[in-house]
Amino acid sequence: MTRRLPLARRAAPFLLAAALPAALSAQRAPTDTMANEQVAGYDWVRPEADYVRRTEMVPMRDGTRLYTVIVYRKGTHDAPILLSRTPYDADKATSRNRSQLIEEILPVADAEFVDDGYIRVYQDVRGLGKSEGDYVMNRPLRGPLNPTKVDHATDAYDTIDWLVKNVRESNGKVGITGSSYLGFTSLMALIDPHPALKAAVPQSPMVDGWMGDDWFHNGAFRTFGFDYDLSQTVKAGGGAVPKGGGDEYAAYLAAGSAGDYARHYGLLDLPVVRKVLEHPSYDSWWQGQAVDKLLGARKLTVPTMLVVGQWDQEDSYGAPAVYQALEGQDPDNQLVSLVIGPWRHSQVNYEARELGPLKWEGDTGRQFRTRWMKPFLDCHLKTEPAPCDTPPVLTYATGENRWEVSPRWPAGQYRPLYLAGGASLSWQKPAAGSDSYVSDPAKPVPMLPRPIHMQGEEWRTWLVHDQRFVDGRPDVLSYTGAVLNQPVHIKGAPKVDLRAATTGRDGDFVVKLIDVYPEENSADPAMAGYQLALGIEIFRGRYVNGFATPAALTPGKTYKFDWSLPNVDHVFLPGHRIMVQVQSSLFPLYDRNPQSWVPSIMDARPRDYVKATQTVRWGGDAASAVWLPVADDSPAGAATAAN
Incomplete structure (x- = not known):
């Protein structure tokens, strides 16, 4: 049966249409058909919108004004403020859709907050978007590296001070959050924080650009940083480096060194590129910007929940490093907590049911935001909050796919898994031996099957790509344990x-820890035989005696190279095997090591790139191993099941 509207409601549109020309005629003078038809602007927030969206130019202590967008649902009062300070355009962040519904204009992750009366604030950092001032990439804290009186700490302080005095709908309590660069600005707000700043949730923060975040990892340069530098620091004509849409492996190989690549594409015109190329080692310039060191030297006063993804392809280092720097100040687990989810970079703020071929139990991003992040912020920001019940450490155990709470991190006891003869792994130290391979800079080991495009979904999921594409290469050593009979x-x-x-006289080493799935897997045929990397990390050999003191290696001398893989909560299931791969390049993510001695690899010339034979020793007095943090809940004897 057709449902008919009442006559008055059916007739109204026709009456309105008939009256419209007359109404327009009464309101507007006749238009000159040849006049300029462009107008100065258009307010896309209509009176019927269910929210208020204010824009303000908030003054800083040096007179610079920062563009700030304030959004809240109509009727909001006595509300906490959740702030994000961004280099990625505050207008864009608050106009996802030009809608009259608040959930539609804000990022997906904001819905839970504005639906519960939060005021959401986004601000362009100085020098970007519509903010005034000069932009400096990851502007250092005022001091030796920043002779001015302003930085992200002072800007956060001044912004919060203005907000609590000028947003009448607020309760005077502010939290700060954001991912990546926004995670960095969230952490900087904790240095000399404003009294109204009551909680922080930095996600995948940029913390130390040399040790393990965006620009270097243990001394090896990450070439994709050039694209980021160009997009962030060029007012017009930025974006990606104009190398075309072909295989990035071929493009970087043809360019030569990182310095040659920068010169070829005119990137030396960018001050940030010149700075990075001029500081290839972990000198005072890098150390003075390391946010974990800056925070560790101060007393933490703001409750902070640090968040990172287990497969974060950009900033896996920062959040755990800050946790380690601060956790000693917090014996009662009241101030700092750590969250590791099964995510790529920033995926916590999106739907997170899967990552590449991996499937989780529901939307893990939303689970975290609703079960743990929002209650954490609520208990510190609301006027009449529920008691705080924040887990000291929250992780997602991949393999068995469940959330876990731990009292500390790491939450396992380290046990060595030794490389052994016959390309095997053993929990017992084997007799001495070695394996060798030839590393050729002219044919570096690729990070992914070619052609490689370090962008889009390929970039977001490269860390979970099946590693069988390099298993068996003559310049990759694969050591595999026996089939596990217990987890x-x-x-x-x-x-x-x-x-x-x-x-x-120099050389890189890359180590991968891999979960090898059974060759027969009828429950999930796509994962049959899959080699899932749980951690991939590089070490540049010249820094074996200290990251600030590069030196040539002595040919033939056995060195002890120590470094860590990314943090992980994972269960190797029965029927699976553990694998460790060793290689000497991961291209083009990392620049090539010439393997001869040059003062700066950034300026290596074509003749400097030479083949070298790499020898990995195992057993006896030179026992190579990966030390695994085995959790207490592993069954008794499980550790010996890989023998």
Whole structure:
């Protein structure tokens, strides 16, 4: 049966249409058909919108004004403020759709907050978007590296001070959050914080650009930083480096060194590129910007929940590093907590049911935001909050796919898994031996099957790509344990202890920890035989005696190279096997090591790139191993099941 509207409601549109020309005629003078038809602006927030969207130019202590967008649902009062300070356009962040519904204009992750009366604030950092002032990439804290009186700490302070005095709908309590660069600005707000700042949730923060975040990892330069530098620091004509849409492996290989690449594409015109190229080692310039060191030297006063993804392809280092720097100040677990989810970079703020071929139990991003992040912010920001019940450490155990709470991190006891003869792994130290391979800079090991495009979904999921594409290469060593008969649960950052020598005078080493799925897997055929990397990390050999003191290696000498893989909570299931791969390049993500000695690899010339034989030693007095943080809940004897 057709449902008919009442006559008055059916007739109204026709009456309105008939009256419209007359109404327009009464309101507007006749239009000159040849006049300029562009108008100055258009307010897309209509009177019927269910929200208020204010824009303000908030003054800083030096007179610079920062563009700030304030959004809240109509009728909001006595409300906490949730602030994000962004280099990625506050207008864009608050106009996802030009809608009259608040959930539609804001990012998906904001819905839970504005639906519960939060005031959401986004601000352009100084020099970007519509904010005034000069932009400096990751502007250092005022001091030796910043002779001015302003930085992200002072800007956050001044912004919060203005907000609590000028947003009448607020209750005077502010939290700060955001991912990546926004995670960095969230952390900087904790340095000399405003009294109204009551909680922080920095996500995947940029913390130390040399040790393990965006620009270097353990001394090896990450080439994708050039694209980021260009997009962030050029007012017009920025974006990606104009190398075309072909295979990035070929493009970087043809360019030569990182310095040659920068010169070829005119990137030396960018001050930030010149700074990075001029500081290839971990000198005072990098150390003075390391946010974990800055925070560790101060007393933390603001409750902070640090968040990172287990497969964060950009900033896996920062959040755990800050946690380690601050956790000693917090014996009662009242101020700092750590969250590791099964995510790529920033995926916590999106739908997170899967990552590449991996499927989780529901939307893990929303689970975290609703079950833990919002209650954490509520208990510190609301006027009459519920008691705080924040887990000290919250992680997602991949493999068995469940959330877990731990009292500390790492949450396992480290046990060495030794590289052994016959390309095997053993929980017992084997007799001495070695394996060798030739590393050729002219044919570096690719990070992904070619052609490679370090963008889009390929970039977001490269860390979970099946590693069988390099297993069997002559310049990749694969060590595999026996089939597990019991689960092995690891919770922490696996530690690499690699004893190796080279015929060159420098060299890189890459180690991968891999979960090898059974060859027969009818429950999920796409994962049959899959080699899932749980951690991939590089070490540049010249820094074996100190990151600030690069030196040539002695050919043939066995060195002890120590570094850590990313933090992980994972269960190797029965029927699976553990694998460790060793190689000497991961291209083009990291620049090539010439394997001869040059003062700066950034300026290596074509003749400097030479082949070298790399020898990995195992057993005896030079026992290479990956130390795994085996959790207490691993069954008794599980650790020996890989023998």
